[in-house]
Amino acid sequence: MSVREEFDEWATSGRDRGMEERHWHTAKEALARMPVEPGDVVLDLGCGSGYAGRALRDTYDAGRVYGLDGAPEMARNARSYTDDPNVGYVVGDFGALPFVDDSIDHVWTMEAFYYAADPHEALAEIARVLRPGGTLYCAVNYYEENVHSHEWQEFISIEMTRWNREQYREAFRTAGLHVAEQDNIPDREITIPAEAEFPLEDWDTREEMVERYREFGTLLTVGVAP
């Protein structure tokens, strides 16, 4: 199955908004760290419902925001959630970004990067479009140290890349980006039921759920274009 087939179905069944709700818990903390200045051009890769770009427009007065997604129905939904003329959504692939060299100030990507058919090619593309001094904020919940995420691949038809923290840093450097920061952002908002309520459908023990959300949370790696 292609990105388009998999995620068009998610979009038409409303899962784009569901992801937004869940991802917002940690995404907002990562977005708050981005050094976006008024007027900057921002690209959101694998934008889903497009919430991140809209938030960056609202809070930082970003000049122009592009959301790129491989699933046309995702881009269509995202477009329908805003009438802001400075936010645009395009259908495209991480492996061939439809932007000229040195044209983007900041790239944001949340829970999407690891779907790239070739993540090294995607990083090279990001490095190509970033202006000198531009940043990449790459946030993932699916990564090696987060053992609770490993089974997700069983439920998705697209091959997912499961790197560890070091592999992210190494790949950023290989693409020519400096690694400015790497951090785990805990999800402090998800409700964790009392011990007596376990096991739950998805969790055998409360400790596992606490580890997944409060300890591992979202892995954020920040790159800077030289």
Ligand SMILES: C[S@@+](CC[C@H](N)C(=O)[O-])C[C@H]1O[C@@H](n2cnc3c(N)ncnc32)[C@H](O)[C@@H]1O
């Ligand atoms: C799990 S969703 C995350 C959406 C959003 N960033 C969020 O935080 O809710 C991943 C998104 O990335 C898109 N995507 C996956 N692989 C892609 C690729 N190679 N090129 C472009 N978009 C891709 C999917 O269509 C989907 O909308």
